[in-house]
Structure formats: structure tokens, C-alpha cells
Amino acid sequence: MMVPQVAQAHGSIEGAGDFYGGLLHPFLAPPELLAIIASGLLIGRSGLAACRYAIPTLACAVGAGLVLGWSAILAVEMTTPLALAAFVAAVFVTTGLRAPSPAAVAIALVAGLAVGFDAAPETGARMSALVGGAATVLASAALVTITAALALRAEKHWQRVAAQIAGSWITASAVLYLAFRFAPHR
């Protein structure tokens, strides 16, 4: 009471505050979650060299996307780009093909930008946006790193199959969303 703060209704997630709201955002927004996990699986299955470049690329792209999204005048729906990024990455994973490092980096760049733009804080306060945005970058980087590490270490047959099944599920989800998005109105 002696040092009152600005009375904000909620952060990006009600009751979570700026930091935790930003941290949770990639986990609670299915399109972002799919894009990050699909990218992580692709990066991991593409080898260590791809991991070295693609993971930092994705993290930086999320940051850039957050800045662009926060400063953008118009809100842009990013679910379709997220679904497309997830679809492309997941197709590689499902087929078991190793993507060349440049391709993995390119997909990580697109996915990261889309995630960042989609997760851009809605608050006008710079400090709140900075805290929330930093948390989102942290969460995205952690999630893609963990997923890529698991995919990279998938040496046994059943582990590779599990990665392909995950890729299949993400591909199917993306196909369904894109069909819904572009289907004529029912």
C-alpha cells in the first residue's frame, strides 16, 4: 500500500502477470506450440549442425517478431503462417527425411517470426512488454532446445518412430486447420 503499482487488469494471460504470461504464452497457444515443437523436431532430426544455427535463429526470430508485433499498427492473424510453418516442418519429420541445415534454419526463422508476432504483448507499457517479451523468448528457446535435443538423441528405432508419430499428429492438425481456414463458409 505504501508503494502502489499501476493497477492493470491482467497481463497477456489473466492473473498471470507480465513475466509468467509471456512465459506461458507459447504453451497455451496451440498454433505456437505446434510450430515450435515441429521446428524443434525438424532441427533435432537434421543433426547437430542444424541445431547450432537453427535454434539461435528461432530464438532471435521470436524476439524480432515480438518487436514487430508490439509496434505494429494493425493486428495480423498469424495462425495460418504458424500452421504452415508447423506443416512444412512436420512433413519432414513424418517422412523421416533429414532437412538440409539451410532449410532447417529457414523454417526456424519463419516459425520464430510468426510465434513472436502472434505472442506480441498487447500492453502499451514498455516495461511490461519487455518483461513479457523476454519471457516468451525464453520459453520458446527452451521448448525448441529441449525438443531438438530429444529428437537429436533419438537413436533407437522406437524413438525415431515416436518422433515420426509426433510429426504425423502435427501434420494432421495443420492440414485440418488449413482446410478449415480456406474452406468455403458452411
Added chain:
Amino acid sequence: MASMKNGAAAASICMIAMCFANSALAHAGADHGGGGFASGFTHPLLGPDHVIAMVAVGLWGVFLGAPAIWVLPIVFPLVMALGGAFGMIGVPIRGVEVGIAMSAVILGMCVTLALKPPLWMAAIVVGVFAIFHGYAHGAEMPIASDAASYALGFVIATGLLHLCGIAFGSLARWPVGKLAVRAAGLLIAVAGGFYLSGLA
């Protein structure tokens, strides 16, 4: 070995519980109270004809053995998604409900008789039925819904049903388990018959 037995038993209980968890409605209709992950996740589970057919795919995969046991969980969601896209776009496919009921009958009989056709034949059979199931889900998708979450929900639910079927089917490595699995296949086929005849 003991942990594998416990895992298979737990998955079997989960599968049985899911089969009898809700009222027996073939499809609950288009209105699931809005969209979202929960709505998509529960859609396959609220249709017993979906549940038994998905489990039957997993059971049959075990009988077919490698590589079918892991090819089916990879390919099935993709073909089902294609069917779902057809449903959303409005591609005219007749007899979807009959196809869904037939899937339970035929897949159940394949499990009961422990049929082991060539992989390509099994893939065609499963693929055709996947189209019907996907079509039903896609056509019944709530219009005002969070499409991405709904799609993710029902793909995951379908995949988990397969895995339950595979887990239960792993009991077939023992003679008694094999009988149990084939009996489950017979139950699935009979249930499918009830749906086909309109009694359910």
C-alpha cells in the same frame, strides 16, 4: 518385464474405461458447446463407434506386426486429416455413418480372425475407413471454433485411442492374452453390427 505388464494392464483399463465412460451416442451433433482443444479431444471419445474402430486399428496393428504396428499410427492421422478436410470443404461422400459402422465390423473381424494380409492391403483397408472417420469429424466441427485447438485435440485423442489399442494388443504375446484380444475384436465387430443395423 513386470513394468511392461503393468503398463499394458494400465493402458487396457484406460481403454476399457474410455469405451464405457459416456452415453452411447453415435455422434453428439455439431454443437459441442463451442470449439477448442477440449471440444476436439472429446469428439472422438463421445462417439462409441469412433472409439471401438480406433482401438481396433491399434489391435490389428499388433497382429500385423512390424512394420504395420508403427506405420498405421503414422499414416492413419494423415489420411484421417484428409477425410476431415473433405468434410470441411463439403466433398459429397455418401454413407459416412455406414462406413464408420462397417469399420468397426471389418476391423473387429480382422482382429478376431487374426488376419495378416500384406501391408499394402491392410493400409488400403485402414485408409478407406480413416477417410470416413475423418470426414465425420471434419463435417461436425463447430463453425465458431478455435480450429487449430479443435484439430489438435481430436488428432491427439484419436492417436491415443490407437496407442491404447496397441497397448491392449500387446497382451497377445501370451496365449490367454491372445484370446482376450481376439475376444475384444469380436465385441468390436458385434458392436459395429449393432450400429450398422440401427439398433444402437
